Amino acid sequence: MTSKPFTLRWGVLATGGIAKTFTKDLLVDPSTRNASDIRHIVAAAASSTSVSRASGFLQEVGAPASAKAYGSYRDLVNDASVDIIYIATPHSHHYQHTRLALEAGKHVLVEKPITVNAQQARILFALAKEKGLFVMEAVWTRFFPLTLSIQDFIESGRLGVVKRVYADLSFWNDVEAEFESSHRMVNLDLAGGALLDLGIYSLTWVFLILYHLQNASGQSGKRRPEVKGAMSLYAKTGCDEMTSIMLSFPGAAVGSKKEEGEEEGNGDAHAIALTNIRVSHDPNTEHPSASPVRIQGTLGDITVSAPSYRPLSYTIIPAQNANRGKLANFEFQTVEYQIPGGGHGMFWEADECARCIRDGRLESEVMGWEESEVVMEIMDEVRRQGELRYPEVIESTEYPLEGFGL
Numbered sequence: 396m397t398s399k400p401f402t403l404r405w406g407v408l409a410t411g412g413i414a415k416t417f418t419k420d421l422l423v424d425p426s427t428r429n430a431s432d433i434r435h436i437v438a439a440a441a442s443s444t445s446v447s448r449a450s451g452f453l454q455e456v457g458a459p460a461s462a463k464a465y466g467s468y469r470d471l472v473n474d475a476s477v478d479i480i481y482i483a484t485p486h487s488h489h490y491q492h493t494r495l496a497l498e499a500g501k502h503v504l505v506e507k508p509i510t511v512n513a514q515q516a517r518i519l520f521a522l523a524k525e526k527g528l529f530v531m532e533a534v535w536t537r538f539f540p541l542t543l544s545i546q547d548f549i550e551s552g553r554l555g556v557v558k559r560v561y562a563d564l565s566f567w568n569d570v571e572a573e574f575e576s577s578h579r580m581v582n583l584d585l586a587g588g589a590l591l592d593l594g595i596y597s598l599t600w601v602f603l604i605l606y607h608l609q610n611a612s613g614q615s616g617k618r619r620p621e622v623k624g625a626m627s628l629y630a631k632t633g634c635d636e637m638t639s640i641m642l643s644f645p646g647a648a649v650g651s652k653k654e655e656g657e658e659e660g661n662g663d664a665h666a667i668a669l670t671n672i673r674v675s676h677d678p679n680t681e682h683p684s685a686s687p688v689r690i691q692g693t694l695g696d697i698t699v700s701a702p703s704y705r706p707l708s709y710t711i712i713p714a715q716n717a718n719r720g721k722l723a724n725f726e727f728q729t730v731e732y733q734i735p736g737g738g739h740g741m742f743w744e745a746d747e748c749a750r751c752i753r754d755g756r757l758e759s760e761v762m763g764w765e766e767s768e769v770v771m772e773i774m775d776e777v778r779r780q781g782e783l784r785y786p787e788v789i790e791s792t793e794y795p796l797e798g799f800g801l
């Protein structure tokens with residue numbers, strides 16, 4: 396007997412670039428990705444600019460005629476026919492808009508980075524817990540079958556003990572010519588800059604392996620890394636244009652299979668997380684650079700194709716040399732993926748929201764609250780070391796504040 400799929404009704408808050416991409420993915424038939432247990436309905440969208448912008452958006456993405464258009468975010472979160480709000484405003488606005496939705500009793504999927512600092516994230520998670528609502532940071536890369544397959548491979552122990560992860564997401568921009576000072580990539584009032592927009596993916600790859608896969612049993616929790624950052628600021632706006640982070644995970648190397656009774660811990664692991672808006676991880680597509688993500692175990696490497704936020708292949712490379720030969724039990728292989736259904740690949744995170752809400756879970760195990768919080772703490776620390784502070788109004792935890800279209 397097949398049971399009816401669980402239906403999740405979405406309200407889209409904001410009508411910019413990623414809101415369009417995500418909403419189109421919501422409309423992709425889940426059966427194209429072999430998902431028969433859930434379905435998504437685009438129930439409404441809101442623009443802070445005008446109701447006509449919201450209706451133009453709904454038309455453009457191909458939403459059903461029943462979808463409602465609102466000219467205010469508050470009206471959207473108060474719509475009884477909406478279960479979950481997808482927040483796609485600039486980073487600076489995530490805290491205020493997530494609170495708006497939670498206070499109205501709605502579940503939330505909020506674009507990355509969840510907030511501009513860790514304290515804001517903590518408050519949101521506490522509020523969601525108090526109200527019994529689901530909240531997740533929309534780090535879509537975590538939900539790709541490719542990503543889960545890499546994690547499985549490492550957990551199986553076949554790569555040995557992971558000692559080092561290198562991850563880069565950087566773009567070759569003519570910053571002065573391409574970005575007006577008001578552009579969200581460089582505007583400090585919108586928490587612009589490389590770290591929060593792109594560097595979060597480099598940290599994501601580090602965390603997917605060296606944090607997420609840590610075996611925390613028998614310890615008081617997962618081991619957090621020590622962090623050293625280098626940051627250079629863009630003279631025109633003060634946002635970060637280059638940020639490089641070294642992380643050391645003491646005694647937290649992951650990957651080997653432990654035998655019964657064996658001591659916890661595989662020694663240290665190191666990571667390098669890079670981001671830049673002056674030079675690229677791959678400046679010339681005719682002559683591709685080395686992989687932007689490299690995971691190095693004692694039995695071999697995994698390299699991941701660019702771009703690191705939406706890779707379509709990875710390669711497993713068994714370590715081998717004249718002295719030691721090959722100890723790994725796998726062969727060199729490139730594994731290729733396609734995004735099904737003509738979508739962009741954002742539907743997998745939407746499916747996760749539906750399943751969590753269906754099952755009464757307030758947080759996802761793939762992108763849980765604690766991990767979002769620790770990543771934010773690292774970005775706070777790197778900013779502290781780099782002396783980058785955003786304007787008080789967007790670092791604030793006060794709510795509600797004027798000027799956020801509430």
Ligand SMILES: NC(=O)C1=CN([C@@H]2O[C@H](COP(=O)(O)OP(=O)(O)OC[C@H]3O[C@@H](n4cnc5c(N)ncnc54)[C@H](OP(=O)(O)O)[C@@H]3O)[C@@H](O)[C@H]2O)C=CC1
Binds near residue numbers: 409506507579585800
């Ligand atoms: N997961 C991913 O792959 C991606 C994620 N992102 C994330 O999504 C978020 C939005 O990025 P993106 O869609 O590219 O941004 P856009 O600038 O294209 O869109 C942002 C939207 O937010 C609304 N908004 C509300 N207040 C403001 C304000 N003060 N200034 C500007 N816009 C405002 C506007 O919609 P309206 O007028 O309708 O209210 C605007 O269209 C960011 O947090 C970014 O990190 C971005 C790109 C890719």
Ligand SMILES: O=C1OC[C@@H](O)[C@H](O)[C@H]1O
Binds near residue numbers: 592704
């Ligand atoms: O999340 C993102 O991924 C792709 C980038 O181009 C974009 O700026 C960023 O927000």
